[in-house]
């Protein structure tokens with residue numbers, strides 16, 4: 001006879017034991033499903049649907065469920081790849097180089113295209129630059145991005161989910 005509490009199966013051990021749980025949003029599409037990312041140190045070890053998320057309620061499609069394979073992938077690009085105008089090949093560049101180059105191009109384009117008037121109306125805008133947001137941006141990032149783009153006078157603001 002088995003006395004309750006005296007015997008039982010070996011305790012289940014999971015790969016997520018001892019991992020840090022962080023809630024996040026799937027970066028792949030505009031549905032914005034909730035995910036739980038499990039990390040140990042700097043390593044992502046598991047991703048699953050967040051049952052407390054109001055829209056996805058713990059579910060993920062195959063893309064969202066495979067997010068870990070994108071993060072932990074030896075073929076993942078980890079540096080800027082630049083293809084110069086007219087060139088047939090990509091060259092690696094530093095992030096500092098890329099950010100400086102983007103800032104220079106934005107300033108030059110804005111300076112060359114900025115309109116202060118449209119007829120009698122004051123507009124203070126550029127129609128030569130557009131901004132496309134992505135599903136990986138959360139609410140706070142979208143708020144800051146829109147503020148920054150409006151500050152530059154950019155009126156063409158769109159989001160991946162509407163295209």
Ligand code: SF4
Nearest residue numbers: 026029032033061064
């Ligand atoms: S899990 Fe699938 S449906 Fe949900 S946001 Fe990610 S890609 Fe979109």
